[in-house]
Amino acid sequence: PGAPRINPSILSADFANMQADLARIASADFVHVDVMDNHFVPNLTFGPQMVERVQATSPVPLDVHLMIDDPDRWAPGYAELGAASVTFHLEAAAEPVALARRLRGIGARAGVAVKPATDVDRLFEHLHEFDQILVMTVEPGFGGQSFRADTMPKLRRLAEETRRRGADVWLQVDGGISADTIGEAAAAGADTFVAGSAVYGAADVDAAIAGLRAAAAA
Numbered sequence: 250p251g252a253p254r255i256n257p258s259i260l261s262a263d264f265a266n267m268q269a270d271l272a273r274i275a276s277a278d279f280v281h282v283d284v285m286d287n288h289f290v291p292n293l294t295f296g297p298q299m300v301e302r303v304q305a306t307s308p309v310p311l312d313v314h315l316m317i318d319d320p321d322r323w324a325p326g327y328a329e330l331g332a333a334s335v336t337f338h339l340e341a342a343a344e345p346v347a348l349a350r351r352l353r354g355i356g357a358r359a360g361v362a363v364k365p366a367t368d369v370d371r372l373f374e375h376l377h378e379f380d381q382i383l384v385m386t387v388e389p390g391f392g393g394q395s396f397r398a399d400t401m402p403k404l405r406r407l408a409e410e411t412r413r414r415g416a417d418v419w420l421q422v423d424g425g426i427s428a429d430t431i432g433e434a435a436a437a438g439a440d441t442f443v444a445g446s447a448v449y450g451a452a453d454v455d456a457a458i459a460g461l462r463a464a465a466a467a
């Protein structure tokens with residue numbers, strides 16, 4: 250495995266100072282952009298107009314996480330505005346494989362996410378259709394929740410299956426990732442780590458990113 254990727258989530262940034270808060274994470278790998286629609290999750294953030302401005306301003310590529318209904322309709326627009334990676338929820342997609350192919354066709358990395366209670370086994374036959382699989386380590390909707398260690402067996406099976414099939418897919422975790430929990434997720438097979446409060450809640454953002462990187466590699 251290569252170096253762990255650290256993707257700070259701007260859900261924990263200051264929405265009134267987004268440009269400054271994006272500039273603070275230049276040492277990260279991607280910026281994680283949480284789009285919520287108040288239907289798929291009980292919270293509302295922003296849509297394509299905001300993400301387009303983040304895309305124009307961010308020092309690092311965009312990792313868009315769509316917590317929305319009907320991604321079959323809306324996800325391609327985020328690829329078209331230039332997001333490097335677009336991840337939709339398996340629970341919300343009508344045709345996940347077809348949608349992943351469309352995202353790749355536009356030039357984005359195609360990602361699929363699962364909530365803590367959602368099984369990943371139906372993805373095993375299709376691992377090569379995706380560039381990233383996101384195992385949610387909290388119930389999606391809010392930052393600052395506690396890491397759910399009960400999702401680790403699922404991540405372990407997914408990592409095992411990925412290796413067995415030789416699939417080139419990044420395994421991402423999102424929710425409650427901190428210097429205390431990142432090692433457990435890395436040991437279970439994650440290589441790509443979202444962190445909101447652990448990065449933006451730190452006095453020294455660069456030190457927080459470096460600390461996560463070190464703890465994931467340990």
Ligand code: DX5
Nearest residue numbers: 258389390392393425445446
């Ligand atoms: C939660 C979002 C996460 C959130 C993580 O639904 O998908 O990306 O920002 O926040 P922390 O790292 O604080 O748990």
Ligand code: ZN
Nearest residue numbers: 283314423443
């Ligand atoms: Zn997220």
